[in-house]
Amino acid sequence: MPEVRWEWIADHAEEIQTRSLEHLILVSASTAIGVAIAIPIGIAVRGRRIPFAAATGITGLLYTIPSLAMFAFLLPIFGIGVTPAVVGLVLYSLLLLVRNTAVGLESVPEAVREASRGMGLTPRQVLLRVDLPLALPAIMAGIRLATVSAVGIATVAVLIGGGGLGVLIYSDGIQRALFFTPIVTGAVCATVMAIVLDLLLVGVERLLTPWARARAAVR
């Protein structure tokens, strides 16, 4: 097993930092855009069998495209750089986000919705004050999965000039006769980033859903 050369890491601290930041931007921008697109789709297809099947079918198909091929497909449309990278990551995130939003909305008990309508909440108020808050745990689960997988997939963005930790792994490592140190550095950074983001999102979810921890066993 090749050995990690710590002095390389020390010499390239700044680059590691830059690439990590780029990576973080790729991941967070694409997840944010994905959420913005997926939640309305999830709302639109909720409880309607054919639209739901269509939405999950199409986003599922996107999800199965190998990442190398996906970025290659996007190249002629968006050129090289951050844009095609973000677009690709958004397309990958849609399946998890749309499906979890729709499933989360469908899991809202019918009695709760009926009582809400019966109390005089308008359809919009039912959506914003009842459906979405109650679907939040499922939506957050989708966001966590989408984020973690985006951290992994984003390492391929280097191939279309998207930057990120893929630069360490590919340009600094693989292309330099498998120079081991930057490959390990990129991989470790990505793993740590995935774990940290996941924990952050768990924290956000707990803050937003204090009721989910309330259990009957208080007394």
Add this chain to the structure above:
Amino acid sequence: MSSAGTLELRQVTKRYGREGPAAVADLSLTVPAGEVCVLIGPSGCGKTTALKMVNRLIEPTEGEILIEGHSVRERKPAELRREVGYVIQQVGLLPHLTVAGNVGTVPRLLGWEKTRIAARVRELLELIGLDPEEYAGRYPAQLSGGQQQRVGLARALAGDPPVMLMDEPFSAVDPITRERLQDDFLRLHRAVPKTVVFVSHDIDEAVKMADRIAVMRDGRLVQYARPAELLASPVDAFVADFVGADRALKSLSLTRLEEIRLLAPPVARSGEPLRAVRARIAEGLIEPIDGQVLVVDAEGRPLGWISLERLESEPAPQRPPGGAKPLLRPAMTLRDALSALIETNAAYGAVVDEKGRCIGVVGVAQIGAGVRQAAEGIPTHA
């Protein structure tokens, strides 16, 4: 602050699709302000559909529904519903809001000030018997089924609506909790009268809760009457069957001892000379019941029953060994009184006032007469 409004359904019909049979057909019904109307009938009879047309969760195909003389169609559905309390079987509390948040939902929609909402929430929680300090901050998942339905009731009352709709509200809880919820509801209703439409499939519940019962079948109103009248004279075999063969027994719950004619108590004071008692019997001032007199203390409180023969053998009536069981209260229903008689294996029971003084005597025959009297339409409710 309290209000109740008359609710009127005029020839209301609901048809799904053009051809199909009507879920509700030509239903006309008036619920006077402050009364409880129980809609009852077998499943699929249209009772829930009828209920949901009042707050426009279902729109009628034909006909008119009026609250305080105003058609519900004149109102936007959401605005209308804020003024019509709604309680459903599965409660449907918002799981992500606390008890206070749930109860305050309608006041928030109505745009009340925060302090007013908080005060109203407190008031309602106290009204339904949940300590605000302890329960206001809890989430629905932290409540028992009965507590959840109580909160559901408080939530429906929060905006002080003139009309309340209750769709089998107490069907999903155990029998003991159900009984308690019914009693609490009746207590609340006496304190804050609302016009209530209450859907039930349980005739006992209907008899207990209703001022009027509407029996429905296949979307049609079969009979609309006060409980006593419904039990006494069902219009047809269907209603008779529905109210049950034991309808005479059911009507026992409708009348209280204070509403029926009691027997004058044949009292003998403890320590009273025997000849004085005999003299009063001879003069017809007291009439022994089943050959017995009721021995009472100086205040008139029953001590026990004693037979005339036994009386002969004693210088003066003393405290009889058996005691004066059962002692009945005027507010007891005939059902409870009869039950007490059977339990104590007594033919007669003394009815006593709040100071324990005997005001009359009741036996099975008086209870039977009371039921028939109620059935003949003599007003039974004060």
